[in-house]
Amino acid sequence: GDDGYQLWLxxxxxxxxxxxxxxxxYTAFIGQPTEGKILQSASQELQTxxxxxxxxxxxxxNSFGSRSGGIVFKIETGADSAxxxxxxxxxxxGGNIVVSSKxxxxxxxxxxxxxxxMQMQETIKGLSIASSPKVRYRMLNHWDNPDGTxxxxxxxxxxxxxxxxxxRVDPRYEDYxxxxxxxxxxxxxxxxxxxxxxxxxxxxxxxxxxxxNVMRKYGIKTYxxxxxxxxxxxxxxxxxxxxxxxxxxxxxxxxxxxxxxIPDFGGFLVKANSExxxxxxxYGRTHADGANMLAEAFRPYDGIVVWRAFVYKADPNxxxxxxxxxxxxPLDGKFDPKVIVQVKNGPIDFQPRxxxxxxxxxxxxxxxxxxxxxTQEYLGFATHAVYEAPIFKECLDSDTFxxxxxxxxxxxxxxxxxxxxxxxxxxxxxxGNSRNWxxxxxxxxxxxxxxxxxxxxxxxxxxxxxxxxxxxxxRNQKAGEHITALMLRSREIYxxxxxPIGLSRPWMGVHFAPEPWxxxxxxxxxxxxxxxxxxxxxxxxxxxxSGSNALAxxxxxxxxxxxxPDKTPLPYLLWFHHVRWDQKLSTGRSLWEELCTRFYTGADxxxxxxxxxxxxxxxxxxxxYADVAERLKVQRREALWWRDAWVxxxxxxxxxxxxxxxxxxx
Ligand code: GCU
Numbered sequence: 001g002d003d004g005y006q007l008w009l010x011x012x013x014x015x016x017x018x019x020x021x022x023x024x025x026y027t028a029f030i031g032q033p034t035e036g037k038i039l040q041s042a043s044q045e046l047q048t049x050x051x052x053x054x055x056x057x058x059x060x061x062n063s064f065g066s067r068s069g070g071i072v073f074k075i076e077t078g079a080d081s082a083x084x085x086x087x088x089x090x091x092x093x094g095g096n097i098v099v100s101s102k103x104x105x106x107x108x109x110x111x112x113x114x115x116x117x118m119q120m121q122e123t124i125k126g127l128s129i130a131s132s133p134k135v136r137y138r139m140l141n142h143w144d145n146p147d148g149t150x151x152x153x154x155x156x157x158x159x160x161x162x163x164x165x166x167x168r169v170d171p172r173y174e175d176y177x178x179x180x181x182x183x184x185x186x187x188x189x190x191x192x193x194x195x196x197x198x199x200x201x202x203x204x205x206x207x208x209x210x211x212x213n214v215m216r217k218y219g220i221k222t223y224x225x226x227x228x229x230x231x232x233x234x235x236x237x238x239x240x241x242x243x244x245x246x247x248x249x250x251x252x253x254x255x256x257x258x259x260x261x262i263p264d265f266g267g268f269l270v271k272a273n274s275e276x277x278x279x280x281x282x283y284g285r286t287h288a289d290g291a292n293m294l295a296e297a298f299r300p301y302d303g304i305v306v307w308r309a310f311v312y313k314a315d316p317n318x319x320x321x322x323x324x325x326x327x328x329x330p331l332d333g334k335f336d337p338k339v340i341v342q343v344k345n346g347p348i349d350f351q352p353r354x355x356x357x358x359x360x361x362x363x364x365x366x367x368x369x370x371x372x373x374x375t376q377e378y379l380g381f382a383t384h385a386v387y388e389a390p391i392f393k394e395c396l397d398s399d400t401f402x403x404x405x406x407x408x409x410x411x412x413x414x415x416x417x418x419x420x421x422x423x424x425x426x427x428x429x430x431x432g433n434s435r436n437w438x439x440x441x442x443x444x445x446x447x448x449x450x451x452x453x454x455x456x457x458x459x460x461x462x463x464x465x466x467x468x469x470x471x472x473x474x475r476n477q478k479a480g481e482h483i484t485a486l487m488l489r490s491r492e493i494y495x496x497x498x499x500p501i502g503l504s505r506p507w508m509g510v511h512f513a514p515e516p517w518x519x520x521x522x523x524x525x526x527x528x529x530x531x532x533x534x535x536x537x538x539x540x541x542x543x544x545x546s547g548s549n550a551l552a553x554x555x556x557x558x559x560x561x562x563x564x565p566d567k568t569p570l571p572y573l574l575w576f577h578h579v580r581w582d583q584k585l586s587t588g589r590s591l592w593e594e595l596c597t598r599f600y601t602g603a604d605x606x607x608x609x610x611x612x613x614x615x616x617x618x619x620x621x622x623x624x625y626a627d628v629a630e631r632l633k634v635q636r637r638e639a640l641w642w643r644d645a646w647v648x649x650x651x652x653x654x655x656x657x658x659x660x661x662x663x664x665x666x
Contacts, residue, residue, distance in 0.1 A: 001623030004436025007179050007444055008471035011052035011119060015475075019121045023054055026097045026124075028069035030060045038104035039073060041217045042111040045178065046071060049115040068095025071114070073107045076100050086186070086219075087132030090114050097127065105186070105219035109455075112182040119471050131456065134414045137304070137340070137369065137424040138454035139187035139223070140180065141269065142431075146196050146204075152375050152511075154382035155432030155439035160190055166210035173211055176431070177218035183451025187221045189426075193271035193308065195225040197234040200254055209261040221266030223306070228270060228290065229278035230254075241283035242293035255297040267303035268294055269342070274311045287311075287327065288334035295336035304422060305336075306369065309343045309359060316524040319541075319548035321347045325358050333365040340367045340424045345395040345409075347550070348531075350378055350428075351504040352386075352495045353571055355562070356395050358553035360409045361402030361417070369424025370395065370413045374446050376430065377511050379494060382439030383634040385609065386494045387487035389449035389461035396457045401555040410457045425454040440631055441624050444472060445487065462488060479619035486612040493609065495571075496602025497639045500595060502540065502574035505531040506646070514645035532574070534653045538581050539591065540574030551576060570594070581654040592654045599647055600662045603639040606632065 002010075014020045027050060032043045043060045050058045064070060076083075083089065088101040088110030099110040113129060143151040144158040161170055180188065190208060191199050198204055212222035227233070229240040231250040241247055258265050272279025272290055280290030291307040298305060312323035328341065335341065341363065346354025350373040360368060372392050379386040396410040403417060411417040413425060427450035431437050438444045445468045452464050465484040474480055499506060506516040506528050518528035525531075533541050543550040544563050551559045562568050565577040570586065573579060581592045589597060610632045617625050644665035647658060658664045 002621040004441050004444070004624060005175075007437065008448055008468060009049075009115075009178060009182060010472065011049045011115065012475070013055065014053050014118065014121055016121045019123060020054065022124050023050075023118060024056070026069060026071055027054060027056055027058045029064055029067065029071075030058050031064035031067070031070050031072035031096070032060055032062060033073060033075065035062070036104045037217050038108050038219055041178075041181075042073065042099075042104070042108040045108075046111050046115065049118070053115075053118055066094070070096050072096045072098050073111075074098055074100040075104070075107070076102050083130070084132040086184075087130070088113065090117075090127060090129040092124070092127050097124065108181055108219055109184055116182075116467070116471065120467070121475070133184055133455045134457055135423045135425045135454055136415075137187055137306075137422065137426075138185045138451070139189065139306075139424065139426045140185060140374075140429045140431075141189045141193065141225075141371070141426050142429045143192040143194075143375070144190065145192050146198055150432055151192050151194060152373075152377040152428070153430070153432050154376065155430060155437060155443070156434040157432060159431060159433055160211060162204070162207055165207035169210050169214060172433075173214040174217075177215050177220055179437075179447075180220055180451065181218035183448065184455035185451045186219055187223055187266050188215060189223040189225055189266075189269045189306075191225045193225045193269060194275075194277060195227040195271070197227040197230040199224050200226065200230045200234055202257065205258055205261050212262045212265070216264060221264055222262060223266035223269055224258075225269045225271065226294075227278070228272045228280070229282075239283065240278065242280045242285050242290045243283070248293055248296065251294060251297040255301070255303070259301055259303075265301070265303050267298060267305055269306045269308070270294065271308045271310065274308065286331060286334070288331045288339075291339045291341075292334075292336040295338040298338055303338075305339045306342050306424065306426070307335075307339055308371070309341050309368075310349075310371075312525065319543065319550050320525045320530075321541075321543060321550040322548065322553060325362065325553045328359060328366075329362050331366070332363040335366050337421070340369045340422050342369045342371045342424065342426055344371045344373075345392070348504060352378055352491070352499050353391070353394075353502070354504070355572055355575055356398040356400070356409050358550075360398075360412045361400035361407060361555070362553070364402075364418040367415070367420035367422045367424070368412055369426060370409065371426045371428065372450060373428040374430040374450050375428050376440075376443065376446075378505075378507070380498075380635065380638065381512055382443060383631050383638065384494060385440065385442045385486070385490050385628070385632065385635060386446075387442070387449070387461070387465060387490045388446040389453065389464050390488070390491050392450065392453050393457075393461050396453070399558070401557040405557070414457065425450075425457075427451075427454070441628050442487065444468070448472075473621075473624065474616065474619040476616075476619035479616035482612040482615040486609050489605070490609065493602055493605040496598040496605065497642045498602075500598035500602065501570050501591075502572045502576070503532055504575070514642050516646060516649050533578060534650060536653055536655075538579045538583070539595075539650065539653070540578045541576070542578040543576045547578070581656065592650075592656050593659050595650065596647060596659050596662055599643040603636075603643040606636040606639045610636065 088106040101107045148157045231237045231240045231247045273281040294305045309324045312320040343359045415423040448468045449464045465487045469480045508518045521527040562576045
């Protein structure tokens with residue numbers, strides 16, 4: 001059976017005889033012109049891939065002169081290419097398949113693209129593929145702790161075995177690097193944003209260096225999350241004030257120490273003054289003061305500072321939705337050029353559906369990166385199947401209207417709107433030490449989708465799903481169609497039974513079980529009732545001028561889409577309006593009827609998902625089939641649980657029966 005370890009790099013044997021014959025014409029040799037480490041990874045990957053795809057061992061050679069019939073790497077000198085450094089071209093030339101790029105890294109990406117092409121059994125007649133990344137820093141964020149646990153991780157323990165490092169380097173690190181490089185991911189933050197100061201100790205820096213040595217071979221830079229108060233807790237200084245000369249010197253020295261061990265170190269990721277983490281505000285300084293101090297320490301090096309904008313205050317009268325904008329927009333133009341501000345896709349926290357964060361477009365002088373969550377913190381952990389590409393795309397395709405129509409979040413993030421020199425897309429990883437990396441076999445697709453979109457945000461959710469299914473699960477077309485249909489609808493189905501019509505955060509604590517009734521917490525915004533605002537009149541959070549007026553943070557064109565309850569698209573309705581239970585919606589149903597309809601049809605649609613999966617059964621590995629089929633059973637049970645919890649709870653306010661045709665919950 002297939003244990004899922006190989007992910008989308010299975011290189012299943014080519015079965016189409018015509019295609020196989022085409023490929024075999026180019027297997028006389030692999031031409032690797034120079035000894036570079038990344039080129040070596042590319043050659044090895046190609047050799048491994050061709051062996052599995054075609055059953056033939058193809059030799060790697062440095063001296064191929066004008067030989068033909070092989071696959072050749074070509075490093076282009078500046079002049080002959082308009083490509084970005086990491087971009088690549090693949091074409092037939094001089095009787096060879098030529099993979100060319102300005103950099104070794106580009107050749108590695110081109111090699112993976114060629115292997116993907118071959119895994120899909122596509123013809124190479126007239127082969128001509130060219131691609132460049134739209135975003136420069138394409139990064140995973142691991143929320144992994146030094147003790148091996150993963151915050152919001154559902155696929156086992158951390159991949160990083162700190163207690164064995166640096167002496168023992170788990171071979172799995174290399175497979176991790178291969179998987180990421182195959183998607184174009186070029187950075188990884190190894191530790192949790194709720195960071196331990198321990199990672200700044202020499203003891204840990206050498207451990208990190210051992211991991212970085214593996215990543216480097218695949219063009220991946222290693223980054224660390226930092227604990228802002230480390231000068232005090234680790235360095236023994238009386239303060240961690242970013243304007244204190246001793247503190248500044250401490251960080252400079254620290255960064256120098258890191259570069260001694262890791263010459264290509266990527267930089268720092270910082271969560272500061274957020275959810276109890278220390279930060280510059282502890283000393284009356286701003287986020288910019290804190291970020292710029294760290295940026296200064298990186299001045300002699302290539303590294304960057306990624307500063308998170310995930311902040312909110314414990315103010316009962318404030319709307320948490322507005323917090324990041326209020327704190328960060330006034331700082332626009334104040335950040336050092338080495339700083340990128342990393343903004344979550346939505347204003348709250350990775351909900352199943354959120355409007356785009358109003359920060360996008362509103363900090364034209366500050367590079368803004370987007371942070372997506374791949375791990376399914378609010379999406380049913382590792383038992384619910386939720387394909388996330390539509391979530392990522394929905395944000396990227398949103399129009400901010402900041403420079404007229406067409407000013408999408410994607411254009412903010414890829415720098416084309418405001419001309420940012422440094423651009424970033426980050427994804428909170430869903431990997432762990434489960435044999436199949438992600439726990440739920442279908443969750444591999446979310447890692448895949450994030451990586452592919454970080455390279456090219458114009459790819460469609462459907463195209464990415466089809467690709468992933470063909471590479472990972474089955475090349476049978478009919479079976480593939482059933483699975484991609486399931487994947488493409490899975491997010492809407494989840495939203496329908498979990499948080500329909502713009503509801504959010506019906507959880508506390510672990511973010512798993514339904515708790516919409518939760519009304520006690522150490523802060524008002526750490527309760528569920530804060531978000532849905534159910535009462536005898538209706539449901540939803542008024543964010544118009546009569547409420548928190550969070551809508552004012554968007555451009556007028558966006559406000560227009562959302563400020564009239566009669567015109568607000570249903571997916572966003574309760575995000576912005578408190579709607580009467582008996583209010584007739586665009587569907588012809590009242591709010592209460594519409595909610596019930598969503599909860600019931602959503603939960604029942606899991607049965608449809610089970611049917612789609614079963615229709616693909618004969619073309620699936622038996623182990624993978626059974627694993628997903630069993631998880632879908634859990635999902636079905638839990639979807640009913642969500643439905644019943646919500647319906648019974650909201651009924652205490654709406655005081656209406658469940659509409660005819662649906663069975664009342666027991
Ligand atoms: C969420 C999540 C936390 C995480 C935080 C963050 O609140 O539940 O576990 O630390 O986001 O992104 O910093």
